[in-house]
Amino acid sequence: MLDLGVMLQELAQKQARLLASYCINAQPGESILIQGSTVGLPVLEALHKEILLRGARPILKLEFPYQTAEFVNLASDEVLASLAPGVMEEIHGIAGSIRVETPMAPKQGARPERMQRWSQTLHPMAEVRRQRKWCLTQYPTEYAAEAAGMGFEDYQRFVMQAMFLDHDDPVAKWGEVRERQARLIERLAQASEIRILSENTDLILNVKGRTWANSDGKRNMPSGEVFTGPIETSASGHIFYDLPTLYQGREVQGIHLTFKDGQVVDAHAEVGNDVLQAALNTDQGARYLGEIGIGTNYGIQVPSKNILFDEKIGGTVHLAVGSSYPETGGLNKSTIHWDMICDLRTGGEILLDGEVFQRDGVFV
Template identity: 80%
Template structure:
């Protein structure tokens, strides 16, 4: 099944997500553990008349680089890196989750993130997509056998359908109706047992995430007004951030800024991320998951933030197309599960209760 999944996934990424065109240069990045889909992508890009720029990484390469690099290397881009990024038409990144181990020093990781920021800004102005290829570890995290997890990924991307592009079109139409309601709202209030957070989204633009940038997808999102977040929120779904597990994140906001923060597991990672720069303590995104085909948390943000009945808020950089103004070298989506006793209110009216839109 793995090779079949790789071929179908590569076809969808090249034709639908990135829509590679003749003579375009498409950057392809991923771990050697994702080699089947990377090889298939390389072929698909070539067959569409485009030019693949393939960059492979071995497992834990980033941690090794950050820990061993000299200050001069850590704090400066390689010659020609900006020009290379400016020359691409789009990029595809394939994640291949691996077991956490002693990773990069969090403070040095944030320094490297600042160094890479100019490349990220250029990349975000072009076509881009992030996807995932199944690994044994990803299956274990999701509590599934490897075979079941492959089927889970296949179904999450609609690759089990004769026409996946048509299915993603249906997602886009369904989410359009949600955006019509959200666009009329000014205040959003999120409530659950350990959460009471209010923020303002007046005149901000809601984006329809239909698989073009994330595959799989299924969410609507915008950038809240930067100084509006007030209250507290508990992110109960565990995740991996920069190779480290982080669980039980508690954040308190005043005038949009995180003023108190604690994680039950991985608190040092959280504190380092929030100290990256001034924008790291403000929200860059609120997203509402709509993919009810994904219901099992897997410690992977790409999947978990799309779970129907969850909401995620990212500290750090905004997406400019939403009207968001916050700038930071980080963008960390944190996920709050509302499927049992949670609510989303729009200007005081219930929009979602217990994870179901009303």
Template identity: 40%
Template sequence: MDERIREHADVLVDWSARIESGDDVVVSVAEGAHDLAVAVAAALGERGANVVTTYASDEVSRAYLRAHPGDFDVADPELALYERADAVLFLGGGRNTFATADVDGETRQAAARANRPVREARLATDWVSTVHPTRSLAQQAGMSFEAYREFVYDAILRDWEALAGEMARLKRILDDGSEVRLVSADTDLTMSIEGRTAVNSAASVAYDSHNLPSGEVFTAPYDPEGVVRFDVPMTISGARVRDVTLRFEGGEVVDFDAAAGAEAIADILDTDGGARRLGELGIGMNRGIDRVTDNILFDEKMGDTVHLALGRAYEACLPAGEPGNDSAVHVDLITDMSEESRLEVDGEVVQRNGRFRWEEGSAPE
């Protein structure tokens, strides 16, 4: 076994999920993540955790969704499993990244709404999502398998404490701020962040961070006004999506366009009322991620990018007792901020052309 797989497992179990002896842990294993699952199981065993493994296959999901008559119920056994768990580890890495491309949007929406209690139970645990490099993901990224493995481990096996210290600077700015403005050639969007708490997403539940790799600072914006164009291509629900433009008025999407994948965007927006509002503003700061790979787990953390999510807001960003935007979906869209762009907080430029004002080589204001 590649030693980096064991290092990946150790980072996941120790730094990210903070597993302790006696913890009840569910490990969800994708089709291509077997080697990582073996290493994770060994790490959990060494730490005295209790483990249940589940099988996560997009091809199995496709078969189920296409055969189902459409009136979905909550899966009570799955709900009970997550309600009893202390932590859930998602090990991604399937065989076909477009396996569910021919599942219709109405079926997806119905399944998402019915599955909501299960999803909420998972999110109430110390959950962490990561990915094992597979040939299908390498192909999706347009890379050789060997090059893709190097890319994945460069993003995951980092000095997370050092990166957390750098990201804390941006967190303080957002915590103290009231309004964010994004400006580029096709974007001019303002949104409120007053009263919200930014998350220093340093790949650990100790930071309210649940992705490995991570490397972003995110918050829960509201009342967006203006236009934003998402020029980073991506795959959403098995559909290729490119050059999405959203127009916000009164805090919600009133018009949209896309060069590709417009039907997928329409399906998302029609899920429920909250799907037309924003749940997240995320600012990528992981310089170990230096290219687009068509995998949201990596792409949204890339330096020089900003992403906005339609749908559900994360509780960690909200004041106590405030529900924030509520939806059955949380779908990220990414815009490149590396050229002719700026990110302002309360009128002050924090990032210009992808470089933060404290970084070496940042452009003058």
């Protein structure tokens, strides 16, 4: 096990090694896109080196803090509606990509309606990237620690434990996750109807014929979930997402959604309602579900206002409005994909065709 006093630089090197070898599996001659803020420079530098050591070609794209918000707010309508020349050609030429998130305190956030327009402009590029190898990860920041209610040193420990970087062989630990989730998928694959119940939630979905994916850390690091795309017109009922989150730089809390024939027909957020409404109005597919995911990572138990971590919490379920993952059989198309998280650890249940699959966050 790692000494808790190991410097952040050493942890960045371990994270970079795991990303380059296990998550993205960079091969000689491949071009690998690396994106992230200068705030995460230690892990970006380490990633650049690891990609080179594997004989691949790193393409490093650095951003300064709040760059996206500044661009979206100040760009002309013409610039906001078009990609720079050569961007699509470069994306078509990569074999894979790694995105390193570095959460920062909300400052001058991008205006929601303009952010959605920019998301629509980026959509063709995002679609190409999704067809390649890709991984999303996070580097610890002071703000992320504060949002999670932890000291910075404790938060570093939290992040590294979530990625199994405190173990001598993180890859072996992710192999254990894969095997455990495969057993859950065996049962889920037999189900047609999923019902989610809690004090403020009663939602029914149909997943008959859809494929469940085993998220074992190769696309999200950390990970720990199983997910699929529900039948697009099947969602019926209401759900309350009680875990707060940050979406496009804005805090959103207490989301209430009501579904009929698969579509969101009523929506309200107790905090950040303008962000929610702008997202749901992005396009037609934004009001339909593209994913249902069940968190299995019981090593993550404390909500941190970070979707990458919180959607993996063992005992939670998350449903994303917007685009589906084609490999699950999902058909919904949208320029957004927003995971919203419902905590079932106190009085919640997941039923498969009427049979209890999970109660109070524990698989039965």
